[in-house]
Amino acid sequence: MKIIVLAPADDNHTAPIKWGLEKAGHKVVCWAGLGWTVEQQASLSFANGDSLTLGPHSVDPGDAVWIRRPELPLPNPKTAEPDKKFAALEYRSLYHSVAYMLENFPVFCINKYSASRRIIQKSVQLHLARKCGLKIPATLMSNSPAAVRAFFARGGRTICKGFTPHVWQKEGQRTVAITETFELTGEQLPSDEVLTYAPAIYQELVPKEFDVRMVLLGGNIYSYALTNVKKALDWRQDAGLGHVVAEKIATPPDVEQGVLAFARQSGVCAGSLDFGVDAQGKWWFLEINEQGQFLWIDQFNRSARLMEKFCAFITAPEGSTEPLEARQDLFPSLQEYEELLKNEQVPPAGRPKQEDPFLSLEA
Amino acid sequence: MNSQSRVLIRQGARELNEHEVETVTGAFRTRHTLTPCFVDSKQQFLNGDQAIGECGG
Numbered sequence: 001m002k003i004i005v006l007a008p009a010d011d012n013h014t015a016p017i018k019w020g021l022e023k024a025g026h027k028v029v030c031w032a033g034l035g036w037t038v039e040q041q042a043s044l045s046f047a048n049g050d051s052l053t054l055g056p057h058s059v060d061p062g063d064a065v066w067i068r069r070p071e072l073p074l075p076n077p078k079t080a081e082p083d084k085k086f087a088a089l090e091y092r093s094l095y096h097s098v099a100y101m102l103e104n105f106p107v108f109c110i111n112k113y114s115a116s117r118r119i120i121q122k123s124v125q126l127h128l129a130r131k132c133g134l135k136i137p138a139t140l141m142s143n144s145p146a147a148v149r150a151f152f153a154r155g156g157r158t159i160c161k162g163f164t165p166h167v168w169q170k171e172g173q174r175t176v177a178i179t180e181t182f183e184l185t186g187e188q189l190p191s192d193e194v195l196t197y198a199p200a201i202y203q204e205l206v207p208k209e210f211d212v213r214m215v216l217l218g219g220n221i222y223s224y225a226l227t228n229v230k231k232a233l234d235w236r237q238d239a240g241l242g243h244v245v246a247e248k249i250a251t252p253p254d255v256e257q258g259v260l261a262f263a264r265q266s267g268v269c270a271g272s273l274d275f276g277v278d279a280q281g282k283w284w285f286l287e288i289n290e291q292g293q294f295l296w297i298d299q300f301n302r303s304a305r306l307m308e309k310f311c312a313f314i315t316a317p318e319g320s321t322e323p324l325e326a327r328q329d330l331f332p333s334l335q336e337y338e339e340l341l342k343n344e345q346v347p348p349a350g351r352p353k354q355e356d357p358f359l360s361l362e363a
Numbered sequence: 364m365n366s367q368s369r370v371l372i373r374q375g376a377r378e379l380n381e382h383e384v385e386t387v388t389g390a391f392r393t394r395h396t397l398t399p400c401f402v403d404s405k406q407q408f409l410n411g412d413q414a415i416g417e418c419g420g
Contacts, residue, residue: 162372174381182375190371198370234377 002027003314004057004107007068010347013295014068016337019346020311024331029057033070034095040074042098052098052105061106064314067099067113068291108318115267116290122163122201124266125288132261133254134285137206143199145192152186157205159233160184162198168362181234206284208276211235212249215294215306216263216271217313220324221256224297224304225249225277239296246300255283262288270313298334307334 003021007014009030018028031054034042039055052059059065073091075084099113118124123141130136140151141163152158161181168177183205189195211226224246228235235244251259255275263269272292276284297304308328316322340346367374 160371160375168373168376174384175378176384177373177376177378179372180375180377184375190367190374194367194371198372200371
């Protein structure tokens with residue numbers, strides 16, 4: 001049994017987890033995604049049975065496949081100019097054939113690609129969360145000015161956020177503007193024309209006392225209360241600035257049941273979920289990122305040991321009900337990795353080799 | 364550029380000054396922090412909760 005990670009080996013979560021798994025004696029290989037080089041080529045064969053090869057690695061029964069952060073398909077740059085558009089689509093089709101096919105092999109997928117593609121849609125998340133008994137804020141996703149204005153006319157406080165994160169960097173400068181949830185009133189709405197420039201998510205403001213980042217690993221749920229000393233609507237940048245404290249918190253039984261039902265119905269076995277908790281102690285589901293970051297919690301709270309838990313999860317049989325805590329001691333901690341990193345005894349995480357779709361330059 | 368001509372989300376974006384960018388990117392003595400959303404202004408990329416390699420629709 002080996003663990004196949006679909007990500008560059010220097011991805012910021014792949015690098016420490018690969019190191020931790022290997023230190024515990026597991027075989028780990030990385031495939032950065034489909035590309036034209038030998039290491040990134042892929043072959044699906046349906047000749048004598050079904051087989052899949054990713055670079056030099058065959059996908060074998062019993063393997064675990066972590067679809068972490070594969071890079072976008074990369075066609076050969078020497079492809080003739082008139083053929084580039086066609087080649088790009090063909091590369092994309094092969095990538096999808098590989099990714100969707102993985103779950104048809106007898107391997108443990110984290111997560112199944114079909115489930116991850118569906119659950120990445122925020123509309124599906126909210127629909128399914130409510131169906132599973134989780135409390136969600138009233139939400140509008142739209143590019144229709146009339147619908148947006150009608151949503152604000154319902155009264156109450158409203159926030160606005162994007163579907164995806166984005167960064168704008170001023171050319172020649174190091175200051176940046178980064179997407180963040182912000183409060184908006186009906187009076188502050190821009191012209192109808194501007195509302196059509198980009199769709200957005202408009203949502204009832206959750207009167208939250210604090211945020212919760214929850215990590216789902218199979219049937220295991222770990223919740224951390226994030227206290228933001230600045231009381232900002234959006235804690236993400238404040239986490240990076242050190243303004244957030246992460247403390248383990250018990251998950252209410254009804255929320256736990258709802259999340260496990262959500263996981264069953266979505267087909268997702270791992271993910272990072274965000275909740276807001278109000279003054280009455282009610283948990284409001286905000287979103288899930290099926291490949292969300294989780295190791296940062298170990299940096300904020302060393303007792304979390306999510307790196308060890310994740311290693312225990314990915315090396316356990318699919319659907320195992322054994323508590324991860326029973327095997328987490330088999331693996332080293334993120335802190336140990338960071339010590340080695342500090343002393344340059346392990347290579348640092350790298351940067352994506354391709355253009356970042358989430359960053360724009362502006363004048 | 365007139366800010367009123369920009370997308371609404373850009374108008375509500377949070378501005379990080381150079382010091383804040385340094386703090387975010389250098390907080391953990393690794394080249395890349397692990398937090399849910401951060402930008403590396405030196406290397407010009409964003410790494411966050413949402414995967415970028417899912418290859419579009």
